Amino acid sequence: MSQxxxxxxxxxxxxxxxxxxxxxxxxxxxxxxxxIKGDKVQSRxxxxxxxxxxxxxxxxxxxxHRREERVARQxxxxxxxxxxxxxxLSSGPWCxxxxxxxxxxITFDDGLxxxxxxxxxxxxxxxxxxxxVVFVFQLRNPIHNGHALLMRDTREKLLExxxxxxxxxxxxxxxxxxDDVPLSVRIRQHEAVIAEGVLDPSWTVLSIFPSPMLYxxxxxxxxxxxxxxxAGVHTYIVGRDPAGIQHPDTGDFLYEPTHGAKVLxxxxxxxxxxxxxxxxxxxxxxxxxxxxxxxxxxxLADYYKSKASK
Amino acid sequence: MSQxxxxxxxxxxxxxxxxxxxxxxxxxxxxxxxxIKGDKVQSRxxxxxxxxxxxxxxxxxxxxHRREERVARQxxxxxxxxxxxxxxLSSGPWCxxxxxxxxxxITFDDGLxxxxxxxxxxxxxxxxxxxxVVFVFQLRNPIHNGHALLMRDTREKLLExxxxxxxxxxxxxxxxxxDDVPLSVRIRQHEAVIAEGVLDPSWTVLSIFPSPMLYxxxxxxxxxxxxxxxAGVHTYIVGRDPAGIQHPDTGDFLYEPTHGAKVLxxxxxxxxxxxxxxxxxxxxxxxxxxxxxxxxxxxLADYYKSKASK
Numbered sequence: 246m247s248q249x250x251x252x253x254x255x256x257x258x259x260x261x262x263x264x265x266x267x268x269x270x271x272x273x274x275x276x277x278x279x280x281i282k283g284d285k286v287q288s289r290x291x292x293x294x295x296x297x298x299x300x301x302x303x304x305x306x307x308x309x310h311r312r313e314e315r316v317a318r319q320x321x322x323x324x325x326x327x328x329x330x331x332x333x334l335s336s337g338p339w340c341x342x343x344x345x346x347x348x349x350x351i352t353f354d355d356g357l358x359x360x361x362x363x364x365x366x367x368x369x370x371x372x373x374x375x376x377x378v379v380f381v382f383q384l385r386n387p388i389h390n391g392h393a394l395l396m397r398d399t400r401e402k403l404l405e406x407x408x409x410x411x412x413x414x415x416x417x418x419x420x421x422x423x424d425d426v427p428l429s430v431r432i433r434q435h436e437a438v439i440a441e442g443v444l445d446p447s448w449t450v451l452s453i454f455p456s457p458m459l460y461x462x463x464x465x466x467x468x469x470x471x472x473x474x475x476a477g478v479h480t481y482i483v484g485r486d487p488a489g490i491q492h493p494d495t496g497d498f499l500y501e502p503t504h505g506a507k508v509l510x511x512x513x514x515x516x517x518x519x520x521x522x523x524x525x526x527x528x529x530x531x532x533x534x535x536x537x538x539x540x541x542x543x544x545l546a547d548y549y550k551s552k553a554s555k
Numbered sequence: 556m557s558q559x560x561x562x563x564x565x566x567x568x569x570x571x572x573x574x575x576x577x578x579x580x581x582x583x584x585x586x587x588x589x590x591i592k593g594d595k596v597q598s599r600x601x602x603x604x605x606x607x608x609x610x611x612x613x614x615x616x617x618x619x620h621r622r623e624e625r626v627a628r629q630x631x632x633x634x635x636x637x638x639x640x641x642x643x644l645s646s647g648p649w650c651x652x653x654x655x656x657x658x659x660x661i662t663f664d665d666g667l668x669x670x671x672x673x674x675x676x677x678x679x680x681x682x683x684x685x686x687x688v689v690f691v692f693q694l695r696n697p698i699h700n701g702h703a704l705l706m707r708d709t710r711e712k713l714l715e716x717x718x719x720x721x722x723x724x725x726x727x728x729x730x731x732x733x734d735d736v737p738l739s740v741r742i743r744q745h746e747a748v749i750a751e752g753v754l755d756p757s758w759t760v761l762s763i764f765p766s767p768m769l770y771x772x773x774x775x776x777x778x779x780x781x782x783x784x785x786a787g788v789h790t791y792i793v794g795r796d797p798a799g800i801q802h803p804d805t806g807d808f809l810y811e812p813t814h815g816a817k818v819l820x821x822x823x824x825x826x827x828x829x830x831x832x833x834x835x836x837x838x839x840x841x842x843x844x845x846x847x848x849x850x851x852x853x854x855l856a857d858y859y860k861s862k863a864s865k
Contacts, residue, residue, distance in 0.1 A: 313631075314631040314632070314810075314811075317627040317630075317631040318627070318628060320627075321624040322623075322624070322627060323633055500624075501621065501624075513823035513824070
């Protein structure tokens, strides 16, 4: 089992790190009380899931979880009808921080662990396959032919300058809204798209991006881009309204749909990333026939059929 | 009349510019209609105040003033009981941008124009006086002896490394809350503090910082710091709860009072600034006798007396 020790992370630490999305551990009053000894956090705190100890937190510190401030700054929106705003507002009033020792690789009981590559593993794969540039497609939906054209077209463009551009097809694998297609269905759909050759398996690597979906728009897309740099990505394809969501009152875009791409081109710490907006990438050629590769479509159709019959 | 042409601004433009506070011109539907010709903004738009044309805006562009998003991101708070939030929410639904040609120096009819120095003028003054380092004190209140000690103590500390540290005493001169002391009273109070020698006139330059007060806490303090770099400042004294305000429900700090100083030490683009938190600066010595220099106190007492008699 190969572990990500972070040693090879090509992120230049003399630049400010762009961490637009806080990654924090909110805890409740009860959890706080259970780990305090005297007036300090116990020297070692076990982090468990389903009674399995996954990590040890040392030198713990507890601080206020300023939830209202956090949602305003992170989402530019404080309405709990936004599902991720609601998650933050209903989480514990404290945050626990410290030095983490992760004891084992994080796995899930969903048969998809082979697709969970660490950033180091991805860089190793691209090295072995002789990639001289890597472009990434962030997605949380099934791949239709418009997407596929975009990725193929991006590769054509990169071939003008590079010998072997490779695609990191990187579906988001954490929490998504209930009406989004589940991860396992999406992975099978993506596999079918590759098996049919709509995306060439010789230059495509399918892996799961473990982040939850936060629907934080321009703030979140910076995290999506920054995280991929750690996996060796040089070119980030960004679409209209990335990480977007509808306004619960109007049904209109909550975020201005062009702000995501704009902010990527201006955010400190992302200057080494080549940002490719959709419209540029898709400027040439016509989509392959049909809406979606047939076997890929069947996987989706079966999913919707089974959902309807429930 | 010396104009600020920006040519000498020592801000290194290869670093991202930290502009945490948007400086925008909101316009109403009526104003928008009046400057549109066909489907474009007229090539030259006059910006007036009291019927005097102060500037010409060329290559104008109109865009949505996303007021709810702006207040959430800028203030981390959307409640209109916050006075600056209220100002933004009640301003026009559009913003007008473009290239500005300022026709004349901005003056006010308050007898204080001599205190309105441009960044270039301030740098020139510090050069003429042979300052080898400049420290700034941002304030919107009268100077009491604790403040004065802090500034004197800061100078003592800087004298360990520099020959002639000079103080930019830089009271905020734009809009403030109604219950803050008015600018003209504060300027006279500051002059009295200098005249009494509590702050030595040989190393103190009193000038007005033209910004309005936005009470945006950690977001705003970055602007306060960045703006002073343009005036040649190297050392920024930051206190507890800078640019803070009370939460309208609880009366408690709206912003976490230590976040301002923390964010200054981490914000991209401010790394060239030496940030000096209050507690460090005030570590030695005892305050001068009394709460405030006597003549300075008289100015304030007269102001409050006249206010009470109204």
